[in-house]
Amino acid sequence: MNTHSDYSFFFAFLPEALLVFGALVVLAADLSLVRGRSHALRTDFAVAVALAATVAAFAAAFFFGEFVSLELFGSRFALLALGVLALLLLAGTSRLKNTAEHVALVLFALTGLMLMSSATNTLVAFLGLELAGLSFYILVGFDKTRRESAEAGLKYFLYGGMASAFLLFGFSLLYGLSNSLDFNKIGATQAIFDTPLGVVALVMVLVGFAYKAAAAPFHHWAPDAYQGAPVTTAALVASASKLAGFMLLARFSSEVFFREDLPVMRWVFVCLVIASLLLGNIAALAQTNVRRLLAYSAIAHAGVLFIAVYTQAHPKSMAHYWLLYYVFTYGLATLGVFGCIAVVENNGGCQKILDLVGLWKRSRLLSSCLLVFVLSLAGVPPLAGFFAKFAVFRETLGVCKPGSEFFWLVLLAIAMSAVALYYYLQILKAVFVADPVKEHGDASGLIKTPLPAAVAIVLAAAAVIVLGLVPC
Amino acid sequence: MSLLPWTIYLSFGGALLSWFGGRRSPLLARWIALASMAGTIAIGACAACQFSPSSGPVSLVNARWLPFADYALSVDGLSLTFVLLTGLAGIAAVLFSWETKKRPGDFFALFLALVGGVYGVFLSADALLLFVFYEIAIVPKYFLVAVWGSTNREYGAMKLVLYSFAGSALVMAGLLWAARETGTSFGMVELVSAARHLPSGIQVPLFALVFTGFAVLAGMFPFHTWAPTGHVAAPTGASMLLAGVVMKLGAYGCLRVALPAFPEGFAMFQPAIAVLAIVGILYAGLVALVQSDFKFVIGYSSVSHMGFVLLGLAAATTQAVSGAVLQMFSHGVVAGLLFAVVGRMVYERTHTRDLRQLRRMALARRMPFVAVVFVLAALASMGMPGFSGFPAELAILAGTWQRSQVWALLAVLGIPVAAAFTLRAVQQAFFGKSAGVGGDGKGAVDSLGGLAGEHPFAPITLPEKLGAVLLLGVSIVIGIRPDLLLDWIAPALESPLLKIAIQGVAQ
Numbered sequence: 014m015n016t017h018s019d020y021s022f023f024f025a026f027l028p029e030a031l032l033v034f035g036a037l038v039v040l041a042a043d044l045s046l047v048r049g050r051s052h053a054l055r056t057d058f059a060v061a062v063a064l065a066a067t068v069a070a071f072a073a074a075f076f077f078g079e080f081v082s083l084e085l086f087g088s089r090f091a092l093l094a095l096g097v098l099a100l101l102l103l104a105g106t107s108r109l110k111n112t113a114e115h116v117a118l119v120l121f122a123l124t125g126l127m128l129m130s131s132a133t134n135t136l137v138a139f140l141g142l143e144l145a146g147l148s149f150y151i152l153v154g155f156d157k158t159r160r161e162s163a164e165a166g167l168k169y170f171l172y173g174g175m176a177s178a179f180l181l182f183g184f185s186l187l188y189g190l191s192n193s194l195d196f197n198k199i200g201a202t203q204a205i206f207d208t209p210l211g212v213v214a215l216v217m218v219l220v221g222f223a224y225k226a227a228a229a230p231f232h233h234w235a236p237d238a239y240q241g242a243p244v245t246t247a248a249l250v251a252s253a254s255k256l257a258g259f260m261l262l263a264r265f266s267s268e269v270f271f272r273e274d275l276p277v278m279r280w281v282f283v284c285l286v287i288a289s290l291l292l293g294n295i296a297a298l299a300q301t302n303v304r305r306l307l308a309y310s311a312i313a314h315a316g317v318l319f320i321a322v323y324t325q326a327h328p329k330s331m332a333h334y335w336l337l338y339y340v341f342t343y344g345l346a347t348l349g350v351f352g353c354i355a356v357v358e359n360n361g362g363c364q365k366i367l368d369l370v371g372l373w374k375r376s377r378l379l380s381s382c383l384l385v386f387v388l389s390l391a392g393v394p395p396l397a398g399f400f401a402k403f404a405v406f407r408e409t410l411g412v413c414k415p416g417s418e419f420f421w422l423v424l425l426a427i428a429m430s431a432v433a434l435y436y437y438l439q440i441l442k443a444v445f446v447a448d449p450v451k452e453h454g455d456a457s458g459l460i461k462t463p464l465p466a467a468v469a470i471v472l473a474a475a476a477v478i479v480l481g482l483v484p485c
Numbered sequence: 486m487s488l489l490p491w492t493i494y495l496s497f498g499g500a501l502l503s504w505f506g507g508r509r510s511p512l513l514a515r516w517i518a519l520a521s522m523a524g525t526i527a528i529g530a531c532a533a534c535q536f537s538p539s540s541g542p543v544s545l546v547n548a549r550w551l552p553f554a555d556y557a558l559s560v561d562g563l564s565l566t567f568v569l570l571t572g573l574a575g576i577a578a579v580l581f582s583w584e585t586k587k588r589p590g591d592f593f594a595l596f597l598a599l600v601g602g603v604y605g606v607f608l609s610a611d612a613l614l615l616f617v618f619y620e621i622a623i624v625p626k627y628f629l630v631a632v633w634g635s636t637n638r639e640y641g642a643m644k645l646v647l648y649s650f651a652g653s654a655l656v657m658a659g660l661l662w663a664a665r666e667t668g669t670s671f672g673m674v675e676l677v678s679a680a681r682h683l684p685s686g687i688q689v690p691l692f693a694l695v696f697t698g699f700a701v702l703a704g705m706f707p708f709h710t711w712a713p714t715g716h717v718a719a720p721t722g723a724s725m726l727l728a729g730v731v732m733k734l735g736a737y738g739c740l741r742v743a744l745p746a747f748p749e750g751f752a753m754f755q756p757a758i759a760v761l762a763i764v765g766i767l768y769a770g771l772v773a774l775v776q777s778d779f780k781f782v783i784g785y786s787s788v789s790h791m792g793f794v795l796l797g798l799a800a801a802t803t804q805a806v807s808g809a810v811l812q813m814f815s816h817g818v819v820a821g822l823l824f825a826v827v828g829r830m831v832y833e834r835t836h837t838r839d840l841r842q843l844r845r846m847a848l849a850r851r852m853p854f855v856a857v858v859f860v861l862a863a864l865a866s867m868g869m870p871g872f873s874g875f876p877a878e879l880a881i882l883a884g885t886w887q888r889s890q891v892w893a894l895l896a897v898l899g900i901p902v903a904a905a906f907t908l909r910a911v912q913q914a915f916f917g918k919s920a921g922v923g924g925d926g927k928g929a930v931d932s933l934g935g936l937a938g939e940h941p942f943a944p945i946t947l948p949e950k951l952g953a954v955l956l957l958g959v960s961i962v963i964g965i966r967p968d969l970l971l972d973w974i975a976p977a978l979e980s981p982l983l984k985i986a987i988q989g990v991a992q
Contacts, residue, residue, distance in 0.1 A: 331552065373588075373591070377505070377508065381504070388624060393620055393621075393623070393624055394616075394617040394620050394621060395617055395621065399617070399620070400551070403613075403657070403661075404551075406657075406661055407553065407661055407664065407665070410661055410662065410664075410665040411665055415662070415665075415666075415687075423658075423661070424658055427654050427657055427658045427661075428654060430650075430654060431647065431650045431651040431654045434646070434647065434650045435643070435647060438627060438643065438646065441627075441628075442631065442639070445591075445628055445631075445632065446628070446631045446632050446639065484551055485551065485552065
């Protein structure tokens with residue numbers, strides 16, 4: 014940090030500063046300016062301010078981004094894009110009270126995620142992680158009218174708190190061993206790799222990350238949190254939070270985890286990947302609830318993302334770009350699915366896959382976009398999800414020898430993608446194959462998508478298609 | 486010629502139009518489909534006129550797309566043959582689906598998307614691009630079968646799509662591994678010419694992955710079970726495309742990628758493939774012989790006929806491979822016609838496909854046009870001289886004879902089997918007992934009581950007639966003048982890329 018002048022430091026963090034400022038404006042205005050006005054007006058005002066702050070942060074990241082580094086700029090960009098979509102979705106579908114607080118918390122969470130994704134220092138990383146985490150704990154339990162939301166909030170909080178504890182313990186041990194907070198200095202400290210204590214610290218850090226990323230066997234919070242949280246929150250947890258988490262893990266991994274003289278970490282990674290791929294894909298086969306299905310599919314995707322994290326630690330490969338591409342396009346698609354669920358939910362509930370039955374008749378827009386999102390998640394070309402997977406596999410095979418463990422992991426992941434198609438098709442089968450269920454009564458009527466939500470969903474679908482046709 | 490890529494864009498464009506516009510008006514959807522298919526045929530025909538077989542592959546588009554793959558399309562005699570086949574099978578399928586009442590906009594949109602993917606595969610000059618189009622063609626199949634299908638449609642659709650996707654996963658693994666070993670991009674020429682110099686220890690697993698992956702879609706023996714269930718469950722238009730064109734994608738992939746890229750792997754597996762092909766021919770033929778569902782007979786006959794294609798590829802002499810390509814074309818046309826007769830012309834009117842019931846309906850008398858079409862198509866399917874099946878099977882068997890007389894002799898057994906199950910189907914479906922017993926047939930029908938016999942069947946519509954005449958005509962023209970296609974196919978097989986694959990093993 015000392016190499017930069019004070020101004021450049023300020024500019025580098027301008028996007029985060031703008032977000033925090035926006036959040037404060039939203040809260041302050043809700044208490045003074047628009048107090049006592051109608052709920053709709055307060056909602057619109059809060060979302061408008063938040064969007065303005067996000068767009069300003071976007072611009073700031075664009076113009077001053079080079080002060081940090083090009084690569085950090087990429088993930089901030091992606092996070093802000095996901096943030097904008099989530100805010101639009103929130104404006105279109107949220108039926109919760111206290112929108113201003115909701116919006117402000119989303120902005121705080123985004124700030125935390127941006128800090129996390131650009132951290133090169135354990136302290137900043139932890140700060141970002143906690144800022145995002147605490148905001149999300151509240152957001153997951155935000156729907157006070159539903160019991161599941163409270164349950165999800167509590168579960169998410171307990172697991173998240175435990176993960177933070179692991180992470181902090183690991184970080185503090187690393188600090189004790191290396192006398193530094195910076196990733197690169199930690200990575201350069203031989204003592205960590207020579208002592209058992211160092212390995213314990215590293216494993217703790219990895220466990221903390223695995224909890225946050227919902228990799229098996231640390232995934233138990235995910236299905237419940239996805240199921241119970243308000244939809245927009247679930248969308249953010251599934252997309253933006255994942256993106257920031259993996260970018261942080263990637264940076265930490267390249268500096269610390271994957272050193273030639275530390276094969277044990279590679280094996281821990283291998284176990285995580287196998288467990289996530291198998292458990293995520295196989296458990297997803299049995300799901301009847303859309304959101305739980307998405308949670309298990311997220312676990313399965315985490316398996317592939319861990320492979321990408323391993324690969325991008327090799328300096329020559331382009332895998333870092335593809336990791337970001339993967340997690341961003343995955344985020345877009347998941348957010349899109351949640352967006353569609355949110356709209357359907359406002360028209361008569363959407364928990365079971367069966368609630369989507371006959372959607373083709375109820376809304377052309379939603380069913381078409383859902384087709385795009387789900388196929389992208391399944392990895393069907395020409396959508397982005399396919400190229401993400403393909404490129405990650407290609408890079409991974411490029412850096413490892415045939416017969417090495419990651420070579421077999423890639424083959425396992427490819428085999429699992431055929432399994433995954435089955436459960437993704439279950440969603441599409443409900444949407445397109447069946448006729449609307451009669452007994453739902455008015456629930457099988459036409460669905461009118463609110464404009465902001467429609468914009469968000471269409472933008473996400475367009476991005477998934479365009480990023481697929483032009484991957485880089 | 487340079488318009489050929491537009492066959493792809495036109496199909497996908499038509500799909501989008503039909504998806505969003507066809508909801509309002511079914512008529513619009515039909516005409517969009519017909520116009521798109523007619524447009525692609527016109528483009529194909531123009532290209533066919535300009536095409537000179539001796540000039541080798543002609544590059545159509547070549548643009549940088551990914552760091553490791555290009556958007557490259559090219560055409561040679563093989564591609565052109567299949568482009569024409571796709572157009573013919575496609576337009577006939579549209580004609581036979583003309584009356585689709587259920588969600589016609591969606592039907593034709595998915596149909597056109599499938600056709601677009603198929604065109605893409607046949608024109609791709611980049612292995613990744615080929616793979617992308619190949620997978621694009623998979624998903625629409627699921628919906629076509631699951632929404633518009635009949636018997637056991639959801640099961641059939643899921644089985645079909647999971648088999649295809651599992652196959653393509655093998656191909657993907659093989660391609661990734663091959664590209665890793667060669668260090669080249671996925672450009673077909675680069676990849677193939679680098680891969681064939683890989684050590685045989687690597688070629689063997691690579692060939693096994695890629696060939697098996699593609700052969701699943703071609704309906705190779707132990708992996709063929711998706712084909713009969715899928716074809717039977719599919720609506721007529723879709724089963725015409727599935728049997729007519731989509732199964733060819735698999736064989737095309739084997740011929741374009743697996744064989745030339747890994748000649749040593751191929752040499753190792755050659756006898757195994759031939760054996761599987763022969764087992765497929767005979768086994769599927771015998772199974773077809775005992776089916777009571779008319780459509781299953783045709784479904785298994787497709788597997789049996791595709792066995793000949795695989796045998797031709799396994800024999801890998803120029804003659805056998807040209808025969809295999811000709812057989813693919815011929816089967817594409819003839820199987821389409823058979824499915825059209827069974828699924829559309831007969832089933833839509835009698836509402837049964839059970840041969841035991843059809844036998845009592847005296848269809849030959851009551852639907853003479855259909856009977857004539859089916860008998861001709863059956864003759865074509867059995868490989869009668871004068872129809873396209875004859876030169877194709879002859880070339881395959883003669884080519885195989887050069888390689889191994891035992892294979893050829895065993896495969897020849899498939900021909901009487903094919904004649905048996907085809908004639909049995911003809912006899913039971915159209916010339917049942919009741920028609921013969923009563924002399925004039927009329928009394929016999931009456932004596933059966935309330936059988937649908939009394940009220941006449943709906944007349945054969947114009948689109949049905951057009952489609953049937955089109956496909957029959959093509960089959961007869963190719964049967965009489967196979968050289969029209971062989972003149973394109975043979976030089977394409979002589980091209981440096983394929984030549985080594987086909988003759989490298991011959992020594």
